[in-house]
Amino acid sequence: MSKPTIYSIAQRCGVSAATVSRVFNRPELVSPRVREQVTAVARELGYLPNPAARGLVTGRAETIGLIVSDITNPFFPLLVRSIQRTAERMGSSVMLVDAEESAAAEVRHVARLRGRVDGVIVASPRSSSAALREAAKGLPCVLLNRPLRDLSSVLCDNTSALFEAGEHLHKHGHRSFALLAGPSASWAAARRSQAIRGWARGRGVELTELGPFRATFKGGRQAGAALLETAATAAFAFDDLTACGVLAELAGRGVAVPGDRSVVGCDDVLLARTVTPSLTTVTAPMDDLGAIAVQVLTRQIEAPGGAPEHHRLPGVFVARDSTGPRSTS
Amino acid sequence: MSKPTIYSIAQRCGVSAATVSRVFNRPELVSPRVREQVTAVARELGYLPNPAARGLVTGRAETIGLIVSDITNPFFPLLVRSIQRTAERMGSSVMLVDAEESAAAEVRHVARLRGRVDGVIVASPRSSSAALREAAKGLPCVLLNRPLRDLSSVLCDNTSALFEAGEHLHKHGHRSFALLAGPSASWAAARRSQAIRGWARGRGVELTELGPFRATFKGGRQAGAALLETAATAAFAFDDLTACGVLAELAGRGVAVPGDRSVVGCDDVLLARTVTPSLTTVTAPMDDLGAIAVQVLTRQIEAPGGAPEHHRLPGVFVARDSTGPRSTS
DNA sequence: AGGAACAATGAAAGCGATTGCATTGATTCT
């Protein structure tokens, strides 16, 4: 009993393999009688088309690659889920690769994926633009949170939400702020810093820039320590993970949040809600980010060499417990 | 300029395609002169073997499937990373699928993966044993945190670590305990409950069983609320996520940890260190779990129908700040 | 020197699907 193929089915049904193939791909070309018989036999034999064989002739793997810069960052799970869901709906599987925060690994993995997938999504790449461009040459590719003229991209833009965050803090009486910058290789970090600087300048408030810090809990603790050396009463952390580090550091030193200092994060990952105090942050539209990325990629795959698309989704400010009135010291 | 194949290379080198193929698969069979020439031309042309074509004849996809019950659970990222790393070392890619906590989805995905992968790892399955057995029929498969006689499994056994946790609490003067049980479909939950019951009985201390609660932050809050209705001064939460919920609930009600109550988690996920107070918990040997799972799977793939292997790795107790002396009320 | 053993290579048969083209009746049109 070897694995059933279109041939074994064809034989059992007294038709040709071509007909069996058509039953699955272009059923309208096959007479209802034959169609049903083939379907029945296929089910009975537990037939499953061989993806390798199919892929060999169609040139499609029905699979997309997803490279994330660091899977342990709580930002990704929801994104992965959303991408997976959308891909599945389009009939594709997802090959996930964790680059473990290494730019070199990102590029290496794109190369390795080539041929096994129809296209790739690179989420929050750390690689240089040139490296990415080179690595993606001739391979449908969508960048997440990294703009690049000649490659499609889907970005989450938190500028306006960060403005709101600023206003929220300002209303609470804060006048002196700290910007805890994220990794310099991250576009999101640069973008957020820029937004906050812009807001502070426009508002005419004092802004102390610290960092860059790594986008990890530890990086956050360092940021927290640095923060305490300034007079800032409110701080913008690069993301929620960093913010949690800040919170932990402050708590460890007996500094009350939001009593003594206010902290805002970014991304609204699970952590943001579970930490105490819960984080005031900016919610990223994960579901849409993932879904759009897959859709764009699908388009790129179907029309290779088409013009790159660029999408930009806004984050949403959400106030929780890590921000409050300025301490009256 | 279409994609280079072994034929284009063969032509350029004045040899046959078979020779080119051998250069990549059995280089010792090819004369050094030819070997080098082929390698050079291949590099020059940017040749990459077509995995579909290769897979068609070898019957191998060089890919393993990884099904996780819920990718948003912080337990998984490190596991995924470890599995990925090991798989890569063995020359395989990983196809990740998130079952979104649905038992039905797990089974469905195993079916969908069949043919695209050489074998699957199912992590913390929620499906019934019968369903799993059926779904994995004829497909190399390794279960993570779920024992099943006829399927290979890799388990993390926290029994002795939980004993230690109990002793640790006992030393701090606790005499009345609560067991906040996890989801009933989870083997780990059952196992942990059993361990704790065993310890309490042996120690002759009072143990109140509560739950089952869902393995989510919310479930933890409910558990926390339930805990407060008992006189227990120390609680064993199912996992860290639940424990964090408990912590949040207690904090919200002004109950001090570890001042009023002590809490221990399990798994030692990132969260455990980031939450305040940091969680006393049991560290799961993620790296080993993942690595062993892949190795076992590889063996199953190479010798299909071989006897299933069963591995059991112990967790390690680690004391942090969520446990302390019994309150002197 | 004649044959055995061996190293290096090529020819060709698949692997399991898809798909363009040809074939065959049946139906419709004039």
Add this chain to the structure above:
DNA sequence: AGAATCAATGCAATCGCTTTCATTGTTCCT
């Protein structure tokens, strides 16, 4: 009725690679 059209199906080539078997020189014995 004969031509044209069309629906249903089969034939056979093809995708790119691996692998068995056969072939051809070389080298090594005795």
